[in-house]
Amino acid sequence: MEIKENNRFSSISSPLMSSSSMAILLVVLCFVFNDPNAAFAVGPGASFIPKDNFLIDCGANKELGALPDGRLFQTDEQSEQYLEANDHLVAAATPETKAPSPVDLTARVFLHEATYIFQMAEPGWHWLRLHFLPVKSNDFDLLQAKFSVVTEKYVLLHSFNLNNDSTFVLKEFLLNITEPKLSITFFPLKNSAAFINAIEVVSAPMDLIADSNMELSPVGTIEGLTKYAFQTLYRLNMGGPIITPRNDTIGRTWETDEIYRTPKAAGRSVIVETNSIKYQDGLEEIGMLIAPPSVYASAVQMGEAHTSVPNFNVTWKLEADPSFGYLIRFHFCDIVSKALNNLYFNVYVNGKPAITNLDLSHKLGSLATAYYKDVVVNASLMVGGLTVQIGPANVEMGDTNAILNGLEVLKISNSVNSLDGEFGVDGKSTNGSSRGTVAAVGFAMMFGAFVGLGAMVMKWHKRPQDWQKRNSFSSWLLPVHAGDSSFMSKSSYGSHKTNTGLGLGRLFSLAELQEATKNFDPNSIIGVGGFGNVYIGVIDEGTKVAVKRGNAQSEQGITEFQTEIHMLSKLRHRHLVSLIGYCDENSEMILVYEFMSNGPFRDHLYGKDVTPLSWKQRLEICIGAARGLHYLHTGTAQGIIHRDVKTTNILLDESFTAKVADFGLSKDAAMGQGHVSTAVKGSFGYLDPEYFRRQQLTEKSDVYSFGVVLLEALCARPAINPSLPREQVNLADWAMQCKRKGCLEKIMDPLLVGATNPESMTKLAKAAEKCLAEHGVDRPSMGDVLWNLEYALQLQESFSQGKGEDESTVASVAAVAPATSVDASTNAPNSIERPVVQVEQSRQPVEVEDVDDDSGSSMFAHFSNLNGR
CATH class of the missing domain: 2.60.120.430 (Galactose-binding lectin)
Known part of the structure; x- marks a missing residue:
């Protein structure tokens, strides 16, 4: 924490506050206790004895x-x-x-x-x-x-x-x-x-910093925060006056936000009486220690709140060292709304969505109730300092407004336990070297500038044969056990070099992929994720491919690349993505897949102007995806849990054959255990509530997510649609309510009415219900789900043949749409029975490949505002 004149929590070079503010701060820059047994106290229940x-x-x-x-x-x-x-x-x-x-x-x-x-x-x-x-x-x-x-x-x-x-x-x-x-x-x-x-x-209070918190990039959960040290850079009371140590619950000073708000007119202050502020039931004491009521009694809201078409966010710009990560604590309290469920807004950090569609009254059950949220931002996002923004959510309900009551920014110590500079107490640097090593390297570089250049020219042709392998990303990123790569022979994609030993297929040069994508033309982008961009490219005189280019600055990208390569190198199935090849030239990390011309399953259900799918096609696509997931769960010795099953990760080729895509979040099932203990990751609306509560991932977590996919196929609407009435926002909850009331047909896709065998629809709905059971032990296996879907298809085919209907559908190519994701949970019921009828198992959809539009690991991303029919 730094004070420059009166600017207590700004960096040394931050702008100065007004002279009047300085005079106030110079008087009150002190704390409130006079002996080791003194207590900070502001209001009932808020006391702390250091x-x-x-x-x-x-x-x-x-x-x-x-x-x-x-x-x-x-x-x-x-x-x-x-x-x-x-x-x-x-x-x-x-x-x-x-x-x-x-x-x-x-x-x-x-x-x-x-x-x-x-x-x-x-x-x-x-x-x-x-x-x-x-x-x-x-x-x-x-x-x-x-x-x-x-x-x-x-x-x-x-x-x-x-x-x-x-x-x-x-x-x-x-x-x-x-x-x-x-x-x-x-x-x-x-x-x-x-x-x-x-x-x-x-x-300080033990509960001041939690050990586990949300990380913005890579999106997920970061553990072990209690092992780090922190330095306070900013502590801001938005929209209100300076809060002195005498008025804080644990002796802190909160400065005003105006000097950081740009422009000031973008936001305006709102202040209420502190006695109107409430804390969550049972959390009053710790809540008041986190921040006093005076922080929550003031806020900054949009300067033009309640306008019909706002085109701005309220922005705060703060200086920060880009070499470090930061813990950012947001304080919220809805003191502007007159009624519940009327304020939805987003929060961004350095342009990245940190909190989306925040509805405080729904989360807390009342207005004027204190709430805070921590977000960890690593150094990869800190180029250019720190920018915090709030803006209205893209939903068709409530006020067009956004608020922020308080903001704290704490620098996090780096990998060598330093809060200033790259060296630790023991002299080790963040890159693993010591101070002596750095000095020696500096001398060696100068010496090598003269000696090394000539030696490089003379010796370059004598480099070891495995130099390329040892210095490529594949040498450290790829798994030791590679799968069979015979599916990608030279005859398949031209007479180019292949890397059959690694199971990655063809080794592309960077020049080839630059030519294929028109030098990675932004107009060729068909998807964006934490790893980087996905481009459509053309190789070998006309073969379309999807090129996933990793972002070297993204930790999320490296992790997802490693996981995806690990999975794809040992998996081969016609309903899973297939890899054509890769490129690791010039430190690039690029994977090349077969192009999926019909894009994600979701695009053909809602949100895109394409020819709708028939009921039979939807069933065949669900069956293909179920086969892929069933293979994941049972086709390897350990079994693999996908962890991000959703309609955007089921891709369709020109024949509408389904393939499961995006293995960036996948996990090997634990040998001899029923679950994998891991941080919760997934997509809002699809997340297994048991996994969310217990942080124990099982194959039944994929089954739950697939149950939501089945409902999307039936109802042609998103898993989450915030623009609908509250009870209808979550598809899984709403559909199961309707099914229990016997009116499920009222929310099914109107285009299916009259063309669907009621028994077939009922069979799929019952399978979905069993998948959505609240407890994993009550859910069916993917094999059981597949069996029931095959039976539903057989019922539909018999129905269609009896009516003499032609179910052929002309599919249109759909652009890949951004995936929506957040973190949440849903509720559901019980188990499934196999049908007595024997089902024909010979139907095997063709091959397809994926480039998912957006990695499902983005737990907090914009909603796409897609509406069902």
Whole structure:
């Protein structure tokens, strides 16, 4: 945490607040307790007693007594346990020096390494606040001081310097201390000094930071946050005044948001009485410690709220180091709505959807109720600083408005436990090298510039034969056990080099794929995902292919590439995607698939202007997808769980043959276990509620998702449609309600009425109902589902033959549509029985290939606003 003059939580180079704000802040930059047993308290139920409460006035020769806010600072010489230093100096402020507190008017100066040691009363989260004000020193100009500050585990400041700025700076850190003592060591750089005006080490609530949280990119859940250290960069009270430590529940300061809002007119403030703010039942105490009512009693809403066609978002721009990841905490409280279910809005971080279609009153059951949401953003998204935006959701209901009540931004320590710079306490850098190694590499690079160039020219032709393999992405990304690649012989796709040993088929050159995609022309993009873009290309004089080009900057892309290659290299089935080849030239990560001319199944059910599918075609497509999933579950020794079954991941070729696509989230089933324990990932509306609750993934999770697919085929509407009345938003819930009431035919696709055998429709609906059972043990296997679908098809064929109908359908090529995804759960019922009738099993759809439009791992993405017929 940094203070530049009065700007307490901004970075050093952030804009300054007004002089009036500075005057207020200088008076109140203090905390509210005066002894280790004091408690922060604001309102009923909100009290916190810090067991560790070390307040050190560094460099002072006598105790100042209680400050106006009641706190009592000790000098650093009152107890020898605090300071260990061979030599140290004292600096004091001149009379005209402005300081937020009297404790900042003196400083301890170190010319050599010095350590403060604090004995901890309890482990857990602790605030560490370091005060810096370059007061007058006869021995050293503190404006020129340059030093580092570390604990036993974390680098807090590296080569820190005030850059000739004489204003006060406060650095605030949040550390999870697990050892019985905390050591804070100051290291002056060569020919320099270190200094400190005051130190605060204070216990923080254990529930302040959860161990598991949502990560924005790659989208999913990040675990182990309690193992990291944090530095507070911003703590903003949106739309309201400064909140002082005296008025906060655990002694924090919240500054106003106006200087970060661009333009200011884009948002306007709304403020209500603090006594109108409520917290969720049973969570009042921790809720008030997360943020006081005064944060939730003010908000920024859209400056032109309630306009019919808004074309803007409210934006805040914040400076941030792009080398680090950040935990961003959003605070919400609906103090603008007059009725429930009237406010839907989205939140974006650096252009990425972080929260979509947020309906606070539905989530909380009431208005004016506090709610917060944490999002972790890694360094790959931090280029250009940090931008936070709110805007109205794309739904046809409620007010056209968006709100934000509070915002906190905390920097997360990197892989070497540093919060400043790339080196850890042990000298290791984030790339695995040490400081000595870096220096040696620098010398070697200079030497190699002269010697190496000539050697490269002379020796290049003698490089090892396996050089390409050892230096390609496939050498570290591909699985050891590759599958059979005979399906992709030279005769199939020209006389080009193949890589049969890896099971990846043809090895394309980058030039070939550039030519095939017109140099990756943006107009050739047919899909976008966390991995990068998917392009349509033409190879070998007319063969269309789908080219999935990985984004080297995306961790999500690397993970999904690794998973997809791992799966495709050992799977071969006519109803699963097939790989044509790959390219790993110039650090590119590109996979080439067969082009699926008819796109996703969803496009032919709703949302696209294409010829609708007959009931028979829908059944055949569902059967093909079921066969693919059944093979996944049973065709390998371990079994594979797809984890993202949905209509956008079932692709259709020119013959409308179905193939299951996108294995970026797939998991091997655990040998000898009934489940895989893993973070919840999937798509909103398809997510198995049991998996969501227990974080235990099973094959029955795919069965649940496939049940939703069956309902989409029947009803021709999305799994989630926020524009519908609440009880109809979730297709699985709504369809099962209708089925129990005996009126399922009222919500089926009107185009199927009269052309569908009622028994066939009932058979599919019953299969869907069994798939959607709330408990996995009550759901059928994919083999049972397949059996029932085959039976439903047989019933429909008999019905059609009896009526003499021609069910041929002319299919149109549909562009791949963006997938919608979020995280949620649904409810459902029981088990399935096999039909007595023997079913013809010889029908085997043809081959098809996929390039999914958008990876299903995006748990928070825009809704496509697709409406059913």
